[in-house]
Structures are given as C-alpha cells and as structure tokens.
Amino acid sequence: xxxxxxxxxxxxxxNLEAIKHTAWINFSNSNYDPKKxxxxxxxxxxxxxxxxxxxxxxxxxxxxxxxxxxxxxQPSLLAGALSRRTENAKICILGRALPLTENPLSIAEEYxxxxxxxxxxxxxxxxxxxxxxxxxxxxxxxxxxxxxHEAHDLILQAWTQPGPTAFEGKHYRxxxxxxxxxxxxEPHPPIWIPSQGSAETKDWASHPDRKYTMLMxxxxxxxxxxxxxxxxxxxxxxxxxxxxxxxxxALPLYVAETDEKAIEESREHIQNxxxxxxxxxTEYRMPPGYSSINSYKMILENxxxxxxxxxxxxxxxxxxxxxxxxxxxxxxxxEEYQEAMGYGNLVIMGQFATLDHEHTKKSMQMFSEExxxxxxxxxxxxxxxxx
Amino acid sequence: xTSHKAEIITINGCDTEYLRxxxxxxxxxxxxxxxxxxxxxxxxxxxxxxxxxxxxxxxFGRSEDPDWLDSVSDMAFFYLDFMEYLELQDVHLIGNSLGxxxxxxxxxxxxxxxxxxTLASAAGINVVGVPMGDIFMWSNEEAARKIFFDQEIANQRxxxxxxxxEEQKDVQLKNYFTTGKLSWNPRFHxxxxxxxxxxxxxxxxxxxxxxxxxxxxxxxxxxxxxxxGSELRIIPECxxxxxxxxxxxxxxxxHSNTSKT
Numbered sequence: 281x282x283x284x285x286x287x288x289x290x291x292x293x294x295n296l297e298a299i300k301h302t303a304w305i306n307f308s309n310s311n312y313d314p315k316k317x318x319x320x321x322x323x324x325x326x327x328x329x330x331x332x333x334x335x336x337x338x339x340x341x342x343x344x345x346x347x348x349x350x351x352x353x354q355p356s357l358l359a360g361a362l363s364r365r366t367e368n369a370k371i372c373i374l375g376r377a378l379p380l381t382e383n384p385l386s387i388a389e390e391y392x393x394x395x396x397x398x399x400x401x402x403x404x405x406x407x408x409x410x411x412x413x414x415x416x417x418x419x420x421x422x423x424x425x426x427x428x429h430e431a432h433d434l435i436l437q438a439w440t441q442p443g444p445t446a447f448e449g450k451h452y453r454x455x456x457x458x459x460x461x462x463x464x465x466e467p468h469p470p471i472w473i474p475s476q477g478s479a480e481t482k483d484w485a486s487h488p489d490r491k492y493t494m495l496m497x498x499x500x501x502x503x504x505x506x507x508x509x510x511x512x513x514x515x516x517x518x519x520x521x522x523x524x525x526x527x528x529x530a531l532p533l534y535v536a537e538t539d540e541k542a543i544e545e546s547r548e549h550i551q552n553x554x555x556x557x558x559x560x561x562t563e564y565r566m567p568p569g570y571s572s573i574n575s576y577k578m579i580l581e582n583x584x585x586x587x588x589x590x591x592x593x594x595x596x597x598x599x600x601x602x603x604x605x606x607x608x609x610x611x612x613x614x615e616e617y618q619e620a621m622g623y624g625n626l627v628i629m630g631q632f633a634t635l636d637h638e639h640t641k642k643s644m645q646m647f648s649e650e651x652x653x654x655x656x657x658x659x660x661x662x663x664x665x666x667x
Numbered sequence: 668x669t670s671h672k673a674e675i676i677t678i679n680g681c682d683t684e685y686l687r688x689x690x691x692x693x694x695x696x697x698x699x700x701x702x703x704x705x706x707x708x709x710x711x712x713x714x715x716x717x718x719x720x721x722x723x724x725x726x727f728g729r730s731e732d733p734d735w736l737d738s739v740s741d742m743a744f745f746y747l748d749f750m751e752y753l754e755l756q757d758v759h760l761i762g763n764s765l766g767x768x769x770x771x772x773x774x775x776x777x778x779x780x781x782x783x784x785t786l787a788s789a790a791g792i793n794v795v796g797v798p799m800g801d802i803f804m805w806s807n808e809e810a811a812r813k814i815f816f817d818q819e820i821a822n823q824r825x826x827x828x829x830x831x832x833e834e835q836k837d838v839q840l841k842n843y844f845t846t847g848k849l850s851w852n853p854r855f856h857x858x859x860x861x862x863x864x865x866x867x868x869x870x871x872x873x874x875x876x877x878x879x880x881x882x883x884x885x886x887x888x889x890x891x892x893x894x895x896g897s898e899l900r901i902i903p904e905c906x907x908x909x910x911x912x913x914x915x916x917x918x919x920x921x922h923s924n925t926s927k928t
Binding site for chain 1: 803804805806836837840841843844846847848851852854
C-alpha cells in the first residue's frame with residue numbers, strides 16, 4: 281500500500297456565518313483576508329512538508345477556483361515550492377483541470393519542469409474540474425469532455441514524441457509542439473485520474489494503452505467499491521489483471537488516541553467541510569453539458585438529494601465518506617475496505633475545513649506511526665502479476 | 668383552436684420537427700431557450716392570420732442534436748437551408764430570446780426569403796455596463812420568478828414543472844444543454860453581430876418587456892439603434908416572454924410590422 285497526504289488548503293479563517301448560499305463562484309472575496317491567507321499558506325505547506333518527513337509516499341495538491349473550499353487555483357506553484365523542500369515523497373498534482381486552459385501545453389511544461397527539478401518525483405493528475413469552475417472560468421461545459429481528451433492527447437504528444445510535431449485538434453491547434461524541457465521520467469510521469477467514477481472515465485483510464493490510476497474522491501463507500509470493482513472488471517475485459525496501484529481512494533481521515541476522542545476532535549470540522557465549504561446549489565455544480573443528460577439526472581437524484589440535508593459526522597462515517605477513530609479502528613476499516621475493492625493507493629485528506637494545525641499534525645503522526653505500518657503489506661502487486 | 672400538424676424533415680442530416688398551422692402569409696417563429704411546448708396559445712393566435720411554421724431548433728425538443736452544431740452561426744445557416752427546403756418565400760420571421768439572436772444572424776447572412784423581422788427580447792448583442800441575468804445560475808423556480816413579471820403565471824409554471832413526465836423532463840434538459848452549448852461564452856451574444864446589423868433592410872419590429880430580467884430593456888434600445896429604420900415597443904409590466912405574458916400587445920406589434928411590407 282502506498283500512502284499519500286492530500287491538502288485542499290481551505291480558507292479556514294472564513295467566517296462560517298457568511299457562507300449562506302454557497303462557498304463558491306460568487307461567494308465574495310471580501311471574505312478573504314490576505315494576512316490570514318499568508319499564515320495559512322505557510323502553515324499548509326509546513327503540513328505537506330511534515331508528511332514527507334513522516335514517510336508518506338506522496339504529498340498532494342489540487343486546483344479549485346474562486347472558493348473558500350480551497351485556495352490553490354494554481355497548484356503547480358505550490359508543487360514547485362514543495363519540490364525543493366521535500367526529499368522523498370512523490371509530488372502529486374491531483375490535478376490540473378485540462379479543459380479550463382486555452383493552452384494545455386502550459387500544463388505539460390509546468391509538470392515537466394517539476395519532474396526535472398525533483399528528478400522524477402512528479403505524479404501527474406488530470407481532471408476536468410468540477411462544474412463550478414466552468415462558471416468561474418466561463419469555459420463552455422458542453423466542450424469539457426472533448427477538450428479534456430484533446431488536451432490529454434496534446435500533453436502526451438508533447439511529452440513522448442520528439443519535436444517538433446504538429447497537433448491539429450478541434451479545440452487546440454499547434455504547428456510546433458517541441459517542449460523544452462522533456463519530462464524526467466520515461467516515457468512520462470505516472471498519470472492519475474481523480475474521478476467520481478463515470479463509466480466513460482473507467483473505460484478510458486483502464487485501457488491497456490493507459491492503465492492510469494483511477495482515484496475515487498470523496499464518494500460514499502458503496503459507490504467507491506462499485507466503481508473500483510467495475511474498473512477491475514473492465515481491465516479483465518481488456519485482457520489483463522488490474523494492479524492495486526491502478527486503484528486509489530481519497531477521503532478525509534482523522535486518527536486520535538481513542539474512537540471517542542477522534543470523533544470529538546473532528547466532529548465540528550468535518551461537518552463544516554461537508555455542510556459549509558462544499559456548499560453549492562445544483563446549478564453551480566452541474567452546468568449544462570458538463571455531463572450527459574442521463575448522468576445529470578442520476579447525479580441529481582443520488583448525490584444532490586443526499587447533500588441537501590445536514591450531514592452529521594455519524595452519517596458521514598456510516599456511509600464511508602469519512603474514516604475516524606483510534607489507530608486500530610482506522611487500520612481495521614482500511615484493511616476491510618481494501619479487501620472489498622483492492623486499492624493500492626490511499627490518499628488521506630488529513631486536514632479539512634477548520635481543523636487546526638496541532639490536531640492535523642497529531643493525527644498525521646499517529647497515522648504514519650501506528651496505521652501505515654499495519655497496512656504496508658496489503659495492496660501490493662501479486663507475484664503472478666509481477667511475473 | 669386552429670388545426671395544425673407536426674412534421675419531421677431532414678435538413679443537412681438533421682431530423683427536424685416543426686409545427687405548422689393557419690392560413691395567410693408565411694410566418695416562421697423561432698423559439699427561445701425553453702423550446703416549443705406544443706401548439707401554444709400564441710402560435711394559435713398567430714395562425715388566425717398567418718401560415719405559422721414553428722420548428723424545434725436542432726438540439727431542441729424532438730429535433731436531433733447534430734454533430735455539426737457548435738454555434739448560432741451554424742443555426743443561422745441551417746435555417747437558410749430550412750427555408751430553401753420548404754421553398755418558403757416572403758417570410759415574416761419572428762424570434763424570441765435565443766430565437767431572436769438566430770433570426771438576426773439569418774437576416775444579416777441573406778434576406779432573399781425574408782419579408783419582415785420581429786425580435787422579441789432577443790439575445791445576440793451585449794450592452795457594456797448592463798449585465799444580463801445569469802439563467803445558468805438560477806434554479807427552475809428562480810427562473811420562473813424572473814422570467815415573468817406576473818407572479819401568478821410564474822406560480823402556474825412552477826406547479827406545472829412539478830408534474831412533468833420523464834419525456835418532458837428529458838426535453839427540458841436537452842433544451843437547457845443545447846442553450847448552454849450555444850451561448851455560454853460569449854454569454855448569449857456574438858461580438859461580431861452588432862457590426863453587421865446594418866445589413867438588415869426589411870421592416871423590423873423590436874418588442875421588449877419593460878421588466879425583462881434576462882436582457883434588460885436597454886438591450887432593446889441597443890438593437891433599435893443598430894438596425895436601420897426599426898421600431899421599438901417596450902411593453903409595461905412584462906417580463907422576458909411578451910408573446911406569453913402580453914399576447915395582445917405582442918400580436919399588435921407583429922401585425923403592425925408585417926403590414927408595413
């Protein structure tokens with residue numbers, strides 16, 4: 281099992297009372313204080329660096345725009361800062377939102393630079409960005425999927441084909457694709473696809489030409505299990521056995537001395553996360569064309585209805601969207617779920633919403649010292665597969 | 668009710684449904700983002716004096732969503748083909764909202780088949796400093812409240828939307844998706860259109876609800892300033908859909924314009 285520590289970098293200094301309708305798109309930035317932001321950025325970078333010291337295999341950043349949910353609109357900047365201050369951990373950008381940019385080559389360049397500086401410690405995440413970003417960046421959601429695939433193809437071409445080459449797409453066109461630098465890792469950095477588990481994503485990511493890691497993010501456990509199993513089945517259909525590293529699970533997680541203490545210390549913060557920082561009406565999250573009509577209706581029915589109610593820590597723990605407890609409780613749950621879905625990458629969000637620095641560090645340390653060692657041996661490639 | 672029929676024809680590979688009814692000069696009605704929802708009272712009223720043709724645009728209603736559809740420009744060329752296919756002549760062209768944008772784009776490309784133009788709360792242009800309402804951020808209920816001045820009509824629409832069957836819901840989503848595709852950015856306009864509106868030479872009537880919260884009445888004034896010889900009628904106590912909210916005033920403006928030809 282490989283363990284990564286993920287940070288959203290929430291603007292935790294926000295006045296929670298001010299978040300009424302949403303924390304996204306048009307939640308005014310007059311609610312942001314740069315002096316507090318300065319402290320938070322540095323605190324959060326300390327936490328990511330601490331994860332490297334603790335022996336996490338990866339440290340992860342990601343991209344969101346115009347929201348108190350996460351103040352990392354340009355994650356490669358922070359990945360660059362981390363690349364010189366960390367020694368061992370992979371630096372995972374999970375990920376840049378490809379369709380949001382008019383020039384995906386800039387993403388190929390950022391990633392290749394970090395890969396060069398770190399001598400091959402980059403994990404390259406590609407996402408479409410959630411629906412809200414399409415309101416903020418005014419990119420047409422109807423083109424989101426097409427642009428994602430085109431941008432991906434362009435980046436891979438830039439990374440793997442000796443330049444100059446031409447790229448002629450519907451949305452992106454270049455006469456001279458000839459990127460300096462080329463990535464450090466051959467043929468290119470590992471690619472992870474954070475996902476909510478659409479069928480199209482599974483088919484595409486698991487294809488033998490790609491075998492990209494599908495990272496299920498912030499989803500109810502039944503959904504995570506169903507999607508990981510479906511991914512593995514798709515691999516079988518393609519004629520190969522899915523390897524544990526191809527399956528990743530990302531979720532908020534908190535460890536304390538006892539189950540009771542863990543719940544007590546995290547309750548307020550995880551409830552703030554799911555009820556305040558995530559808050560956005562359906563129209564914000566689901567702009568027209570972002571998904572197919574059928575997926576749109578399904579998401580509306582399942583996910584949006586679920587999120588209309590107040591989510592208590594008990595509900596979140598019951599449906600596996602949050603794991604919390606003593607080290608042994610947490611290790612047992614993770615092992616049980618690993619058996620059910622076969623993941624080899626666990627990505628924990630160890631800081632969430634308003635959780636303070638001391639508790640974040642305490643939980644991280646306890647996780648790395650008392651949970652990770654118990655699980656190292658599972659979620660590794662089978663001998664047969666290694667052959 | 669005037670008798671009418673629904674037909675499907677194939678234009679540029681796209682199965683396209685249109686309703687047709689009434690007798691008189693040809694009138695082509697281009698719907699807005701909400702689509703054509705059956706033979707509505709305003710179509711029936713128009714059919715008293717005209718041969719009314721009301722298509723569902725490609726990507727709307729029961730018409731197909733063709734691969735080639737990317738923009739309102741595609742839509743405008745499609746309707747030039749559509750009129751050619753049906754051999755329509757001397758057409759009184761009416762467009763509401765998104766349909767008004769399409770209508771303007773048709774006429775600047777070629778007015779050989781067009782006799783008059785009526786724009787009702789038309790999208791298509793941008794007035795700097797006068798923000799449009801953002802329909803993509805509104806819930807169904809908010810949208811109904813903002814689209815109609817008369818909140819009683821809004822209440823009826825909200826109640827009706829709660830009893831829609833699956834097919835109606837699918838059509839509503841399809842209309843919403845295609846609207847987004849055509850008008851996301853630049854939002855509900857083509858920056859080039861205002862440069863060429865002087866090419867509109869046919870009699871043009873511009874109808875606007877004084878209380879339009881999507882395109883405020885300043886948009887009507889801007890259209891009126893850009894189209895030579897056009898006439899502007901601003902209807903008091905009226906939202907974004909004058910043909911639904913103030914049918915009499917709407918019909919009066921249409922007749923007044925078509926009788927100029």
